[in-house]
Amino acid sequence: MERRAYYRNKGLPWLLIAPQLLLVLVFFYWPTSQALYWAFTLEQPWGGGNSWAGWDNFLAIFHDREYWGTVVRSAFYACCTTALSMFMALTLAVFVDRSLKGTRAFQSVYVWPYAIAAPAAGVAFRFIFAPEAGLVGAINGLWPGIWNPAINGYQALGMIIVCHSWLGIGYNFIFFLAALQMIPRSISEAGAMDGARPVRRMLDLQLPLIAPTVFFLLIINLISSFTDSFGLIDTMTEGGPFGSTEVMVYKIYFDGFKGLDYSGAAAQSIILMLLVVALTFVQFRWVEKRVHYN
């Protein structure tokens, strides 16, 4: 939609947009280009500026088996949290959408997880899963030593995945419910007239109709599980035991701020950026093609 009633003024729009442009240039474009610069250079240990390193930083990462470990782990983590969180939220939204009596109370509670800071949820879940405490840890009373995320890396990763999925329920639920409520009643009624039972209608009518939302959430969830896991991991496991919960973001933080390897961290940042940008582009392309289902 193009607007016709423009104001004409030479200086004013620039004055209005300047503060945001300045902020974006200083805190977005400068750091992003800085990351590029660092990724292709190497800082001299005795000072005296950076020397050109070409692709060496990237090659060093690609030859690092530990790095590939974090990539595979991040991908696994992202797929699990996305699937789990979206599945739970979609199930709840589909049933809430039937709007039986008293549904409103359930509906407003399902949104709550969104309000919780990841580290706060991390602390709560750490207690729930603590091997010495009396919740999940109680299982150790029956089979001693069967549950100990402080030693068992798979259990530690599983614990974080569960927590991250729980945190995502609220957000996903809001979007799924909004999409389901946009479907005209007449369509579902027509389906019912033709003899489609509720489950059949869910699978053959509602799901295809909310496909754009499903896809949007899929991308958003994938991006957030690649980038947003720091708060959880830092409070729950700190990447341990033995690096078994170290994902890409955590390694960037660790190499950059603890190891002071800016070039390596920058190269890793660039790879993560490319990943996020690629996911975003997939979304744009797909949405453009498929969203006009009417």
Next chain:
Amino acid sequence: MIERSRIFDIVTYAVMIFGMVIVVAPFWITIVAGSQSLQEVSRVPIVLWPSSHLWDNLLEAWTRADLGPKLLNSMIMAVGVTVAKISLASISAFAIVFFNFRGRMICFWLIFATLMLPLEVRIVPTYSIAANALMPFQVILDTLGITGLVETLSGLRIDMEWNLLNSYPGLILPLVATATGTFLYRQFFMTIPDELVEASKMDGSGPLRFFWDVLLPLSRTNMVALATILFVSTWNQYLWPLLITTDRKSFGTVVMQLKSLIPALNGTQDWNVTMAGALIIMLPPLLVVALMQRWFVRGLISSDK
């Protein structure tokens, strides 16, 4: 609901109650553990019913994590980001939508491209810019030779420095530098009919007056919606405050304090205090979401789509 089916209704309630249990369980456990004494919380298996020590635990967590000043810092950060983002977003969206000026589309894309990369993925260089926020300008002046020119002409050396570490601007500004709010405002301004602009022009109002007297009042609900999500998401920030504040004592936020409340591996396992502290820290954003749900949901859906 279209047809009546008892069985399906029962299934619906069963699933919703099951979902409720999953969603509420962590909150319940936090409250229960936060209200128990050390003996009660260490019992295996734990009794999932609140006890009477909530107040003591809250006080203990409050002093141990120094939550008073930290709550104030969190509040300053969250309110600061919310206010700054809404003001900047509304005026820059206004400029983009209602003015015809050269470079309009470039500005638009420059701002909206920031939606693509979250702060977490560019965290290391953003941290380095925070040590001197004026560095980009210094570098630009240096490369253009202006620094040298001024130095030879006046004898003064241009040396700009603005260190953001351990300061409120440092906590706030980098979080403001994204386009979430701008996007929402742009979407809203696009729905304003041209006739409204023409009518107010006819009545002799300039652009600023139109913005202040017509657009802002119209956008009030959007503003509330945006404010709720900004407040919640800023309050819950963790990585950025962690990096920018080396002086935890005076500039730390509450969410950062959570880690210091976790019992040490070989220390007393007083999870009751940890949970009481977590309760305090969770409460403000939870209240916002629970009480302002209508606006919150609306803001979320319209700003992310």
